[in-house]
Amino acid sequence: xxxxxxxxxxxxxxxxAVAAAQSFAQTSPARSEPRNQFEVGAWAxxxxxxxxxxxxxxxxxxxxxxxxxxxxxxxxxxxTAFTVGYTRLIGQAWHFNAEYARxxxxxxxxxxxxxxxxxxxxxxxxxxxxDANIIYSSFAGGLAxxxxxxxxxxxxxxxxxxxxxxxxxxxxxxLKVDWIVSDVLPMxxxxxHTRPSENLRFxxxxxxxxxxxxxxxxxxxxxxxxxxxxxxxxxxxxVLSGRSGRxxxxxxxxxxxxSTYRLSGPQLSAHLAF
Numbered sequence: 001x002x003x004x005x006x007x008x009x010x011x012x013x014x015x016x017a018v019a020a021a022q023s024f025a026q027t028s029p030a031r032s033e034p035r036n037q038f039e040v041g042a043w044a045x046x047x048x049x050x051x052x053x054x055x056x057x058x059x060x061x062x063x064x065x066x067x068x069x070x071x072x073x074x075x076x077x078x079x080t081a082f083t084v085g086y087t088r089l090i091g092q093a094w095h096f097n098a099e100y101a102r103x104x105x106x107x108x109x110x111x112x113x114x115x116x117x118x119x120x121x122x123x124x125x126x127x128x129x130x131d132a133n134i135i136y137s138s139f140a141g142g143l144a145x146x147x148x149x150x151x152x153x154x155x156x157x158x159x160x161x162x163x164x165x166x167x168x169x170x171x172x173x174x175l176k177v178d179w180i181v182s183d184v185l186p187m188x189x190x191x192x193h194t195r196p197s198e199n200l201r202f203x204x205x206x207x208x209x210x211x212x213x214x215x216x217x218x219x220x221x222x223x224x225x226x227x228x229x230x231x232x233x234x235x236x237x238x239v240l241s242g243r244s245g246r247x248x249x250x251x252x253x254x255x256x257x258x259s260t261y262r263l264s265g266p267q268l269s270a271h272l273a274f
Contacts, residue, residue, distance in 0.1 A: 041269030074109025216242030
């Protein structure tokens with residue numbers, strides 16, 4: 001029921017946005033930008049992530065631990081994520097956008113405390129080799145509600161997927177287990193574009209998604225330098241945070257796992273448009 005109410009609210013907000021946009025259509029300036037816009041970036045990520053896996057078969061004799069991937073498993077706190085994006089401008093106020101980001105890292109450690117993960121127990125002093133990745137992808141339709149000569153403000157509606165994998169290898173037992181969390185969520189967002197000067201563009205975007213206990217937010221700010229309409233370079237900040245759905249279950253794993261995550265840091269991107 002909660003999910004249905006949330007979706008109805010999103011649809012209502014989008015309908016109101018369409019009606020509002022029509023009222024601005026008479027005075028909106030004509031778009032002069034190229035219609036197809038591509039972006040490739042490198043994101044210097046600082047991570048904070050936890051994993052908690054409950055016993056699937058009830059074989060664990062102790063409650064599951066909330067395991068810090070950085071403190072307990074020795075994964076690097078920093079990595080470089082690669083991002084790609086595509087935007088298609090449609091008409092005078094609409095756009096379609098899709099993007100993809102992936103971060104991977106690994107590490108090893110000798111555990112400083114006993115860890116209970118699902119039905120598996122790792123005593124203190126166990127040497128573990130671990131790796132992890134997070135994949136974030138989204139698609140959305142956007143509508144500019146307000147358009148002025150040097151500014152644009154609007155809303156976005158679409159969906160996001162967040163998939164995280166944590167692999168834990170215990171060489172002493174020749175045992176490796178992958179824990180996977182995956183969510184597909186409806187998303188709503190806001191965006192602002194302004195032009196401080198002819199060759200500079202400042203962008204802010206905030207997307208939020210939630211359903212059945214899972215949630216994620218994606219905040220991006222950047223300043224883009226465009227020496228030509230078809231070329232650009234941007235520098236900014238990106239923060240992605242959230243948690244997976246409660247008692248997420250995957251038939252290929254051996255427990256019910258959930259995760260929290262926060263990825264933040266500066267991002268540099270190159271832009272090509274035509």
